[in-house]
Each structure stands twice: as structure tokens, then as C-alpha cells.
Amino acid sequence: MRTLIKLSLLSAVIFASASAVAADLKIAPYYSLSFTEGITVPNKGNWMFSANLVNDLGLIVQPSEKHRIIGFYELKYTGPGFRKQEGEKFSDRAMDHIMVLRHHYNFMPEYTLKTQFDYMTEYKRTGTNEVWGSGLYDFNRAGGSLGLERKINADLKATAQLQYHFLSFPNYTDLLSEFQTGGEDAEASTGKQNHGIIQAGLKATYKDINGGLDVSMLNYQKQKVITDSIQADGTYYSAELQKDMTIAFSADYTRKLWDLLVLTPSLGYKIKTSNQNYQHFTVATSTVPVKYIGKYYDYQELSIVIPVSVMLGSRWEYFFNTEWDWRFYSARPPRDMENNFVDGTQGNSLMIVSTGFTLKPNEVTRTVFYYGYQSQTSNMKFEKYLPYNYDGHSFGISFNYSY
Amino acid sequence: MTRTFSFGRIMTMKKTALLLSILISASFLSPARAADSGAGVPQEVIDLGLKFLDDPGDFFFNLHSDNEDFSPVPTKRRGAIRFNFFPTFFPLTWGSLNLKVKLLNADGNIPQVDISGMYGDMLALRAIPSSDDGNSVKPVFNDYSVGLIISRAATEKTKIFGGGKYSAISMNVQLSTPVVMGAFQMSSLGFQVADTFFFTGISHEVGKDSFVVAQAAYGFKYKKIVSRIMMSHKHLELGMDIFPEGLFVFHPFLAWHWYF
Numbered sequence: 001m002r003t004l005i006k007l008s009l010l011s012a013v014i015f016a017s018a019s020a021v022a023a024d025l026k027i028a029p030y031y032s033l034s035f036t037e038g039i040t041v042p043n044k045g046n047w048m049f050s051a052n053l054v055n056d057l058g059l060i061v062q063p064s065e066k067h068r069i070i071g072f073y074e075l076k077y078t079g080p081g082f083r084k085q086e087g088e089k090f091s092d093r094a095m096d097h098i099m100v101l102r103h104h105y106n107f108m109p110e111y112t113l114k115t116q117f118d119y120m121t122e123y124k125r126t127g128t129n130e131v132w133g134s135g136l137y138d139f140n141r142a143g144g145s146l147g148l149e150r151k152i153n154a155d156l157k158a159t160a161q162l163q164y165h166f167l168s169f170p171n172y173t174d175l176l177s178e179f180q181t182g183g184e185d186a187e188a189s190t191g192k193q194n195h196g197i198i199q200a201g202l203k204a205t206y207k208d209i210n211g212g213l214d215v216s217m218l219n220y221q222k223q224k225v226i227t228d229s230i231q232a233d234g235t236y237y238s239a240e241l242q243k244d245m246t247i248a249f250s251a252d253y254t255r256k257l258w259d260l261l262v263l264t265p266s267l268g269y270k271i272k273t274s275n276q277n278y279q280h281f282t283v284a285t286s287t288v289p290v291k292y293i294g295k296y297y298d299y300q301e302l303s304i305v306i307p308v309s310v311m312l313g314s315r316w317e318y319f320f321n322t323e324w325d326w327r328f329y330s331a332r333p334p335r336d337m338e339n340n341f342v343d344g345t346q347g348n349s350l351m352i353v354s355t356g357f358t359l360k361p362n363e364v365t366r367t368v369f370y371y372g373y374q375s376q377t378s379n380m381k382f383e384k385y386l387p388y389n390y391d392g393h394s395f396g397i398s399f400n401y402s403y
Numbered sequence: 404m405t406r407t408f409s410f411g412r413i414m415t416m417k418k419t420a421l422l423l424s425i426l427i428s429a430s431f432l433s434p435a436r437a438a439d440s441g442a443g444v445p446q447e448v449i450d451l452g453l454k455f456l457d458d459p460g461d462f463f464f465n466l467h468s469d470n471e472d473f474s475p476v477p478t479k480r481r482g483a484i485r486f487n488f489f490p491t492f493f494p495l496t497w498g499s500l501n502l503k504v505k506l507l508n509a510d511g512n513i514p515q516v517d518i519s520g521m522y523g524d525m526l527a528l529r530a531i532p533s534s535d536d537g538n539s540v541k542p543v544f545n546d547y548s549v550g551l552i553i554s555r556a557a558t559e560k561t562k563i564f565g566g567g568k569y570s571a572i573s574m575n576v577q578l579s580t581p582v583v584m585g586a587f588q589m590s591s592l593g594f595q596v597a598d599t600f601f602f603t604g605i606s607h608e609v610g611k612d613s614f615v616v617a618q619a620a621y622g623f624k625y626k627k628i629v630s631r632i633m634m635s636h637k638h639l640e641l642g643m644d645i646f647p648e649g650l651f652v653f654h655p656f657l658a659w660h661w662y663f
Contacts, residue, residue: 033605033617033618033630035632037645046446053619053630053647057565075619075621077647093648095628123626132625362615363607364607365607403558403607
């Protein structure tokens with residue numbers, strides 16, 4: 001009850017202060033609620049209901065022509081369903097709380113300084129026996145960014161941005177390491193996923209074309225790099241800390257034809273490198289690795305997305321989106337169905353086709369009826385824990401209410 | 404050994420069995436009975452039954468949420484009384500009244516503030532008489548919510564609102580016939596669920612006394628998400644409550660309200 005009183009007071013203060021300053025400031029609230037419910041039918045495993053929910057509440061305040069402050073809170077739930085690329089099971093689910101405070105300062109006619117502070121908590125459930133808030137991969141992310149935008153002329157503008165975020169995983173522990181050291185390393189293995197991310201980016205916009213380059217560096221606080229030989233402490237971890245780097249290029253183009261058809265093709269290319277290596281154990285209970293593979297996590301990824309939408313009068317819209325995604329590992333060999341490494345390097349190919357209709361019955365409501373087909377193929381054939389080769393269908397309905 | 408039953412005891416058992424049937428039927432697909440019937444039951448239905456037995460409190464809390472109304476009072480009204488018909492009063496005989504009253508009119512810089520409260524009771528439980536021998540436990544059922552709604556007009560027709568609410572339900576019923584599902588056995592239905600929620604939403608007027616309402620709430624204790632999409636007319640409310648992690652994700656509901 002005390003929490004309720006505090007909440008009510010907080011809400012009153014937020015709304016009242018927002019209202020109080022409304023007479024002098026330009027102020028605009030923003031709200032959006034999207035809910036998607038569908039059925040996902042893979043060719044392997046059980047069909048499942050998938051549910052996603054995104055709830056945004058925001059406020060845009062413009063105290064003067066030069067300053068604009070944007071604050072918003074987002075609650076996001078991602079339920080079971082198909083995933084992009086590998087790393088998650090279809091049944092995984094996550095809940096995110098995101099808070100953002102952004103300030104734009106137009107200090108010269110051509111220049112805008114953009115600062116942002118943000119905080120995020122993600123709760124993750126990898127199984128139905130996990131309680132929200134106790135997930136192994138729950139994390140908190142805190143950080144901010146500083147960006148400078150320059151309008152070079154009426155058609156061209158460029159932005160440079162620098163970000164720093166720190167991710168902490170309060171519940172994470174290295175289960176394999178604990179097992180191998182008989183639990184003696186349990187305390188030392190907590191926080192192994194904690195890392196900081198430094199990201200530098202450049203973005204340019206020319207008319208309807210956007211292009212960007214982002215470089216991200218992940219520095220792990222405690223996670224050591226695995227070596228090919230046993231160390232003095234009895235483990236395979238060296239003294240070197242893990243460092244990952246991602247370089248990403250992206251470009252997109254928006255083209256409207258006859259006020260009827262909108263095309264927004266985009267292209268993305270990503271290079272990921274890591275100093276982390278891999279020791280392979282045949283079964284989870286094994287303490288003796290059978291194979292060492294360096295650069296196991298390095299890969300390159302290419303993605304192409306072609307969304308097309310066609311207006312059908314003022315209330316209906318038809319859309320047809322196609323997405324391809326290819327990932328090629330530099331040194332990771334694929335495995336056969338029995339978990340044995342085979343020659344070559346692992347490659348995954350993903351295709352997603354989605355189509356449907358959007359209905360806009362009034363200013364705030366959008367309803368989407370969709371069908372999607374997703375197909376992933378890989379030369380990785382060991383699928384005891386994660387799916388690599390599958391195709392499946394999904395269809396459902398999505399509601400969006402926003403102002 | 405010979406056991407004797409008083410008439411009241413037999414009536415209690417019959418009515419408790421009836422109540423149990425109603426409660427289990429409330430899960431729409433009657434998973435527990437379906438699973439008892441043996442082979443041929445789809446795995447999904449068995450999973451639903453097990454999920455219900457694992458946490459019946461969550462399922463009843465979701466039904467309790469169907470009875471609530473935490474949308475703002477329309478600008479030209481002082482308040483509203485709401486009665487939820489489906490899926491609580493029918494088929495569960497779970498009656499409820501939600502009263503919301505405008506405390507503060509929006510005026511210039513001041514937002515509109517409403518207070519809302521709900522009280523519910525399951526009538527079938529009241530029909531179970533106390534036994535003469537004193538062996539049975541009188542069923543206990545508590546169901547209420549209270550909260551504040553603060554809203555601000557974004558346009559002439561659109562309001563954005565938010566607030567907080569305290570929402571609670573508790574139940575304690577001894578089942579005369581235990582529900583058995585594999586290794587699970589439930590001989591009583593007892594739970595107490597209470598949480599404080601923060602909620603936000605949007606209300607858009609589409610006609611005289613007709614509104615499209617969408618809202619989402621987050622409970623701090625159980626990290627529970629509850630969302631509602633609703634079409635509200637002069638008296639009739641039709642909508643869906645959405646519980647992404649619930650036994651049933653969608654709860655279609657039908658309610659009746661009176662503005663004053």
C-alpha cells in the first residue's frame with residue numbers, strides 16, 4: 001500500500017508538473033501500446049502461442065527553440081516465438097524496462113548537440129521453472145551517449161556519436177567452471193558476463209538515403225580468455241581478459257512511388273572479432289576437453305531487408321517484407337548430429353518473409369493481420385540445445401494504440 | 404469402519420464438488436478433467452492443467468483483473484459504476500462492483516484525478532453451508548482493488564493516463580474430492596496474491612460516450628504484466644485483458660457500466 005501511495009504521488013507530480021509548465025513550454029505527451037499475439041508453427045517441436053508487448057510512455061518538452069528534452073519509459077515483453085539467428089530457444093522469454101532521458105541542444109543553426117542517459121533492466125526466463133528476476137542472464141545496463149549533428153545543406157546532414165554502457169549480470173555464474181572446479185570457483189565465476197561497451201558511430205543522411213558506420217568494443221571485467229593448455233591454477237583460463245569488437249555498416253533508402261507504394265530497402269554488414277577461444281567438451285559432465293578452437297566466436301554477417309508497403313485507400317495498407325541474413329564464422333567448424341566436428345566452417349542462412357494488412361480505423365488505432373514464413377539452414381547439425389535447421393510459419397494479429 | 408455423514412455434510416460435499424467443477428470449468432478448456440480422462444488428451448491441454456495446478460492463484464488473479472476498471476472517468480461525467488458479467492459472474496458466479504469517481508477536474512495546468520475501487524465476491528462459495536460436525540472449513544474469499552488514475556488530455560478526443568493501484572485476492576477452499584493429475588494432487592485451493600501496479604494507457608473518444616481504451620500495467624512484486632484493449636460504449640464494455648504469462652493469454656470480457 002505504501003508503494004501505491006508513493007506511486008500515486010509520483011504520477012501526480014509528473015502529470016501536475018508537466019501540466020504546470022505547459023503554459024510556458026511546448027509540451028507533448030506520447031503514448032504507444034503494441035500487442036502482438038500469434039501462433040508459431042515450426043517443422044520441429046511443438047507449435048506455440050507467441051506474444052509480444054511494447055508499452056511506451058513519453059514526454060517531449062521544448063522549453064525554448066534551442067532546447068528539447070525527451071523522456072520516456074518502455075516496458076517490453078518478448079514471449080515465445082521464432083528467433084533471429086542462433087543463441088536462444090523458441091521458448092525463451094524476456095521482459096525489459098527501459099528509461100531514457102535525452103536532450104537536444106541546437107546551439108548553432110547547423111549544429112545540434114545530443115546527449116542521452118539511459119538505464120535498462122532485462123529479466124530473462126530460459127525455462128518455465130525460472131522465476132522472473134532470478135534468471136541466469138538477467139542484466140542491468142546503464143550508460144549514455146553524446147552526439148553532434150551537423151546540417152551541411154538542405155539535403156545532407158551528418159552525425160557523430162560516442163556511447164558508453166555498462167552491463168552487469170547479477171545472477172550469472174559460470175556453471176561449467178563451477179562443475180569443473182567442484183564449486184570452489186563459484187564466487188569467482190559470478191560477474192563473468194559483466195562488461196562495458198564503448199561505441200563510436202558516424203551517420204550520414206542524404207535526402208532519402210541513410211548510411212552509418214558503428215564500431216563497438218566490449219571489455220569484459222572478469223571473463224578470462226581460454227587457452228589450449230592447462231594453466232597453473234588447474235583451469236584453461238589465461239590471465240588475459242576477453243575483448244570483443246564489432247564493426248557494422250548499414251545503409252537504407254526510402255522511395256515513394258505515386259503516393260501509393262513505399263519501398264525501404266536496407267543493407268547491413270557486420271564483422272565481429274573476439275580474443276575468446278573455445279575448448280570443446282563432449283558432454284556437460286566431462287572435465288577433459290577434446291578439442292581447442294581459436295577465434296571460435298569471430299564471424300561476418302550480411303543482411304538485406306526489403307520492405308514494401310502499398311496504400312489501399314485511407315484505412316488499409318498492404319505490406320510485403322523480405323529479409324535475408326547470412327552469418328559466416330571465421331574458424332568455427334560445424335558439427336554433425338552426434339556433436340562431432342567436421343571439416344569446413346560454420347555458416348547459417350536465414351530468410352524471413354512476412355506479409356499482411358494494416359487497418360487504421362481512427363487516429364490512434366492500428367490493427368495488423370500478418371503471416372510470416374521463416375527458414376534457417378546451417379551446416380551445424382547438432383541441435384540438442386538450439387535449433388539451427390528449421391522452417392516454420394507464424395500468423396497472428398497485432399494491435400497498436402499510439403498518440 | 405463405518406462413517407456417518409450428516410445431511411449438511413453431504414450438501415457441503417456436493418456443493419464443493421459443484422464449485423470445483425465451476426472453478427475448473429473457468430479455465431475454459433477444463434484441463435484437469437480432460438487429463439483425468441486418460442489417453443488421447445492433447446499435450447497442450449495437459450500442460451494447461453498442470454500450469455493451473457502449479458499456480459492457481461495467478462489464474463484467479465487474472466480473473467480478478469477482469470473485474471477492475473482503471474481507465475479515467477470521461478471528462479463530462481462524475482463517475483461510473485461497473486459490473487463485469489463475463490468471464491467472472493458468468494460462469495463463476497463471481498460478482499463485482501467497480502466504482503470510480505472523479506476527484507479533481509482537469510483545469511488548465513491541473514490534470515484530472517480519479518479514484519477507483521473494486522470489490523468482488525464469489526456467490527457460489529457463500530452457498531456452501533457450515534457443517535454441523537465442524538470438520539469442514541468455511542470457504543474464505545477476498546477480492547478488492549483500489550487506486551488513483553491521473554489523466555491529461557493530449558487532444559480534444561485523446562487522453563493519456565497513468566496511475567497506481569493495489570490489487571488483492573485471497574481464497575481458501577477445502578476440496579471434498581481432490582483433483583489428481585499425474586503426480587500432482589490438489590486437495591485444497593488456497594492462495595493469497597496481492598501486488599502494487601503502475602499503469603499507463605490511452606483513451607480515445609470515437610463517438611458520444613464511446614471510447615477506445617488501451618492500457619498496460621506492471622506489478623512490482625510478481626513482475627506481472629497485465630494489459631487491456633477495450634471498446635467502451637454508453638453502457639456496454641467489450642474487450643480483452645491480456646496476460647502474456649497467464650494460463651490463458653487472452654481473457655475476453657463483457658461488462659456493463661452506468662455513468663453518473
